Amino acid sequence: ILNLHDSGRILNPQLAEGQVHGGMGMGIGWALFEEMIIDEKTGVVRNPNLLDYKFPTIMDLPDLDCAFVDTYEPQSAYGHKALGEPPIISPAPAIRNAIRMATGVAINTLPITPKTLFNEFVLAGLIRE
Numbered sequence: 001i002l003n004l005h006d007s008g009r010i011l012n013p014q015l016a017e018g019q020v021h022g023g024m025g026m027g028i029g030w031a032l033f034e035e036m037i038i039d040e041k042t043g044v045v046r047n048p049n050l051l052d053y054k055f056p057t058i059m060d061l062p063d064l065d066c067a068f069v070d071t072y073e074p075q076s077a078y079g080h081k082a083l084g085e086p087p088i089i090s091p092a093p094a095i096r097n098a099i100r101m102a103t104g105v106a107i108n109t110l111p112i113t114p115k116t117l118f119n120e121f122v123l124a125g126l127i128r129e
Contacts, residue, residue: 001028001062001094003087006069009079013068016083020066023087028062029055031092035111 003020010016033054037046047053066087072079092110099117100106105124109116121127 001064001091003064003066003090004069005066005083005086006071006081007083008071008073008076008081010068010070011078011080016068017066019083020087021064023085024064024066024091025056025061027088027091028060028095030088030110031095032056032111032113033060035113 001024003024005020007016033056035047035054037052038044039046073081095112096107099112103121103124103126105120105126107116107120118127122129
């Protein structure tokens with residue numbers, strides 16, 4: 001996955017790249033793994049620990065890459081822009097759109113789990129039960 005950013009002047013390229021890779025990993029987690037399961041009767045979180053709350057490990061992530069558009073932001077002291085949370089935003093819609101382009105099925109819920117895909121593909125007639 002390539003993530004491109006206009007972050008103004010990059011003051012620390014290694015730190016900026018690490019920030020983007022970490023954000024992309026978080027975004028992939030939200031898109032494919034992470035879900036807080038709440039008991040409908042009691043309101044208690046049913047997966048409150050690291051054993052039951054699923055999130056991606058390094059083995060679950062694809063190759064990540066990032067690039068920066070070198071611009072100068074005149075409103076900041078050093079010509080830089082924010083780079084904190086924007087990398088988190090793009091993975092979920094990118095994954096959703098890749099599924100739509102490959103299958104014609106638009107998934108509109110997160111996380112996009114194998115169970116979600118199966119159910120949506122059955123509804124779309126791509127799989128027969």
